[in-house]
Amino acid sequence: MIAIIRKFFVFLSLLALSFGLIACAEEEQNRVLSYEKGTYLGQEDQKLTEAQLRQLVLRSKGQSAD
């Protein structure tokens, strides 16, 4: 009987441990957990296209109109 209870407790402990480890999964926490000094590790930004940049340059010139 004691052996069965012991096995049951071992099983419960392993189950709790595995649940604990799952909770540590990086993707579940949805945030960066380890950093590299001086390196941005967040989501990457989209770059502006050539057409957008041309439009911005034209708009900059427009500010000179007095």
Place this chain on the structure above:
Amino acid sequence: MARMKFLCDAERCIECNACVTACKNEHEVPWGVNRRRVVTIQDGKPGERSISVACMHCSDAPCMAVCPVDCFYQTDQGVVLHSKDLCIGCGYCFYACPFGAPQYPQAGNYGSRGKMDKCTFCAGGPEDDMSSSEFQKYGRNRLAEGKLPICAEMCSTKALLAGDGDQVSNIFRERIVARGFGSGAWGWGTAYSIKG
């Protein structure tokens, strides 16, 4: 294309605060947070000057240097942006910034201020361009729409200039030549021992 830059012509700024209002309205900036402010010296006295101040998108940004979680990055156009997902609200960037640009939604001690908020040069954040999550966290992405920052675009006296650094400096150079004196820049007289 050169780096994106702001330049405020102190000879033209009339302290109307429209840039501040336009910024808050465009990005739906919450109470207590001002991404842009108008600073006035010698208020009510001869030599009064005002300039509009926000994040200057420094080439070698001190906020980037001090951030313990490296939540800052620079775009190809030199705009200094940050990720609110990475920010821990420690406030180090606020202490490092010479312009007082970083702002926090709550007053409090370390870690209780909330995520840092600052001028994005109307370039949004790392989220997908013009997405609702980008707007919620960082405000409108006008650069992706082919428009310049709202504060500069609606400045009635064209005191506040924004855009490609080469273009902005050309415009300012033309003004100085037309005026025939100094740069009109804040601190010019102090730097070159000229009154006014």
